[in-house]
Amino acid sequence: MPDLLWDRSFAFEQSGEDTELLKELLDLLKSSSLSDFEKIKAGLAADDGEAVADGAHSIKGAAASLGVEGLRAVAHAIEKMGRAGQQADVDVAELEDLISQLDTISI
């Protein structure tokens, strides 16, 4: 099973040690990732590598800004495959699993 590899201290530092703000940002990461995940799935269904890559790029950036390294790395790999037109080889199971794990983060 993939791991989120969340860098808690980085995330706290990023949000200026503000727990409320960090909680809000993590909720946002969850909801935006879910919506980007839908875009990736739609891109895969339409065989549209750019759409897959754009959705993954968005997850990658949001995950990186909050120190969720495992999610960032998986999204980055999907983005690269989408840009290279290799969307047929993309497996979203790992990404889906990681996004669902975002609920388990406790701060």
Added chain:
Amino acid sequence: MYTPEKLLDKFKDGKTLPHVAIKVTQMVNDEDTTMQDFEETIKLDPILVSRLLRLVNSPYFALSSKVDSIAKAVVFVGMKSLRNLVAVEALRDIFNDSDDSSGFSRKHLWLHSATVAIIADMVGKRIFGDSREDLFLAGIIHDIGLVIEDQVAGGVLREACQLYLAGQGTFVECEQRMIGTDHCEVGYRIAKEWKMPQDVLNAIRYHHNPEKEQAANSVTGIVQLSEYMAGKMKYAVLPEKIEPLSPHLVKHVKSMMSNYKIIVRDLPQEMEKAKDLYDPEA
């Protein structure tokens, strides 16, 4: 005749990039900058905060929910994209600080710059799998030297344009002959003072330099390609005449012609989505 220093000194008597924009650019170059440092700096300018949030929520970013703070905007679009938007806001003011009465259209130059930025972003992503935000920044700022020349030595710049249109050399050669320097060098120097990243500085300095061969996938190479495409699509600075592409870039475009054709096809739609960035009054 002017030296780059003399042009810059005179220009700086008037409008320049606001302190917050320079600071934000500098912070993004520093790996240790946190989201909170970034937000606090931008918050020093409350008007900028509202302008940025409006752009982040515009169709260009196609976000699924509304963003109401800079911290959230960092999560959604990232610090580098926000830095680009800060530059867009600051440069738009500088570009449009003119009544265009003397024939050289700053508004036209602004539209050209925005087009090059949007194409550079598309070429980076779609041709080279490169989503670096510096591509957009390089595109939007690559002709800043022309604004400086226009502000300080507008009459002579127009003479250089006439000389160029009359076929008396390349655009840069005509600038050098009439003004004493060129917009690439002047733009490079001011952007350096504004703490722009090195690949953006190179793109400003070398975007008209076919002798110094730039790899097609470098920021400079992508700006050259994008400027050429913008020209072909009637978004040139001087639409009457478009400078040819370097032979190695021609070869590259030919090798990926079908991908470039898709970019040309999709550009009008991308321009429409980005309208709030370059034409907020529309």
